Amino acid sequence: MSRSRHRSNMAVFLMPGMIATTTLVGLTVALFGDGWRDQLSWVALGIPVATALHFGLRRGRRAT
Amino acid sequence: MTARTIRIWFLVHKWTSLVCTAFLLMLCVTGLPLIFHEEIDAATGHVAPLAKLAGNPPLLDLDALLARALANRPGEVPLYMSFDHDRPVVSVSTGPKPDAPDRAMHFQSLDRRTGETLPAPPPGGVMDVIFQLHIDMLLGRGGMYLLGVMGLLFAAAIVSGVVLYAPFMRKLDFGTVRRGRTRRIAWIDLHNLLGIVTLAWALVVGLTGAINTLAQPITDYWRASELVELMRPYAGQPIATGQGSVANAVAKAMAAAPGMRPQYVAFPGVTSSSGHHYAVFLQGATPATRKLLTPALVDARTGRLDALVAMPWYMQALNLSQPLHFGDYGGMPMKLLWSALDLVTILVLGSGIYLWLGRRGGQPGKGAV
Numbered sequence: 001m002s003r004s005r006h007r008s009n010m011a012v013f014l015m016p017g018m019i020a021t022t023t024l025v026g027l028t029v030a031l032f033g034d035g036w037r038d039q040l041s042w043v044a045l046g047i048p049v050a051t052a053l054h055f056g057l058r059r060g061r062r063a064t
Numbered sequence: 065m066t067a068r069t070i071r072i073w074f075l076v077h078k079w080t081s082l083v084c085t086a087f088l089l090m091l092c093v094t095g096l097p098l099i100f101h102e103e104i105d106a107a108t109g110h111v112a113p114l115a116k117l118a119g120n121p122p123l124l125d126l127d128a129l130l131a132r133a134l135a136n137r138p139g140e141v142p143l144y145m146s147f148d149h150d151r152p153v154v155s156v157s158t159g160p161k162p163d164a165p166d167r168a169m170h171f172q173s174l175d176r177r178t179g180e181t182l183p184a185p186p187p188g189g190v191m192d193v194i195f196q197l198h199i200d201m202l203l204g205r206g207g208m209y210l211l212g213v214m215g216l217l218f219a220a221a222i223v224s225g226v227v228l229y230a231p232f233m234r235k236l237d238f239g240t241v242r243r244g245r246t247r248r249i250a251w252i253d254l255h256n257l258l259g260i261v262t263l264a265w266a267l268v269v270g271l272t273g274a275i276n277t278l279a280q281p282i283t284d285y286w287r288a289s290e291l292v293e294l295m296r297p298y299a300g301q302p303i304a305t306g307q308g309s310v311a312n313a314v315a316k317a318m319a320a321a322p323g324m325r326p327q328y329v330a331f332p333g334v335t336s337s338s339g340h341h342y343a344v345f346l347q348g349a350t351p352a353t354r355k356l357l358t359p360a361l362v363d364a365r366t367g368r369l370d371a372l373v374a375m376p377w378y379m380q381a382l383n384l385s386q387p388l389h390f391g392d393y394g395g396m397p398m399k400l401l402w403s404a405l406d407l408v409t410i411l412v413l414g415s416g417i418y419l420w421l422g423r424r425g426g427q428p429g430k431g432a433v
Binding site for chain 2: 012013015019020021023024027030031032033034041042045046048049051052054056058
């Protein structure tokens with residue numbers, strides 16, 4: 001993806017949509033049992049947290 | 065989207081956020097320790113340890129345990145009896161009358177093996193204040209509904225924020241935080257990034273919180289609409305307070321629903337029962353079915369099982385809203401993730417205020433779109 005291109009809604013919401021879906025899977029799956037379902041929910045709910053940390057704390061590349 | 069559409073969504077985002085942000089900050093800050101209330105309660109002596117007994121002594125009869133509990137509270141009637149999930153403890157709520165408000169209720173726990181009353185948790189305490197702030201700001205029912213409305217505004221702020229995310233991100237890669245320019249631009253990017261990654265979690269926790277504020281009216285509605293038919297044969301009879309056997313009611317209910325266990329019993333006359341029944345609320349074994357309660361109604365006078373009542377969708381929704389709001393159904397790692405997401409939400413709220421304070425009449429997102 002080039003930095004200057006004008007992105008479609010599809011492109012803009014691809015990552016947010018995947019993160020939201022993953023979150024919802026994580027929230028739901030642990031409701032239906034313990035064990036592997038809990039572990040799957042930790043991974044799934046870890047994704048929005050990890051994404052926030054990764055991009056939020058990334059050392060600033062100067063300007064765009 | 066035209067500039068005008070963006071402007072309208074921006075106004076929706078601004079005003080819904082402005083109204084709810086202070087409340088949401090309070091909810092996020094008080095909610096953080098509440099995620100760990102079980103651990104904090106255990107560490108501060110709010111959960112009494114059980115005596116260690118040799119072997120595996122049989123459990124006492126529920127009627128005998130109830131009699132012991134009532135002997136501790138002369139003149140009061142039993143309201144609820146609840147069962148600990150993971151230890152042989154039964155808790156009895158009593159009050160001056162069956163429809164006593166929460167504040168007039170007295171709560172005690174008994175060891176089912178010995179019948180000993182467990183030491184009452186130390187009263188008050190900072191966790192109690194935090195809890196009350198979180199559910200109603202110490203303002204009672206009105207405060208609770210106000211927070212419910214704030215939860216809905218929060219949801220509207222999230223939705224409008226998602227709509228605005230598109231025009232902001234047309235020329236940026238996902239996750240871009242432009243640190244090299246003004247501090248304001250960096251915070252706009254961070255606000256957008258943190259808001260969009262926590263979107264689903266914040267919507268679920270916000271909306272389930274709003275639903276939880278309606279627990280009492282939803283339960284009242286269920287009682288009035290679903291139980292009224294079952295109650296018809298009892299019209300004109302006085303409330304069956306103090307009649308029948310709770311042990312029998314629990315035994316009948318468990319026999320009718322194999323594989324389920326009682327979570328609590330509502331005595332005749334209290335909100336979630338009828339005037340003439342023990343309502344035994346049965347739960348399943350998984351976190352979801354543990355919350356999807358099925359009440360078994362046992363006639364207090366005759367001891368007969370009248371009905372296993374399938375809960376309608378709105379009661380199931382209410383029951384599922386509790387774990388989804390509390391994050392208490394996936395062990396300690398889930399609690400830690402819940403608190404991380406809570407902290408990120410605080411950052412989204414705080415950066416929102418910062419961006420609004422710094423605006424002063426500029427165009428929405430000037431310099432960023």
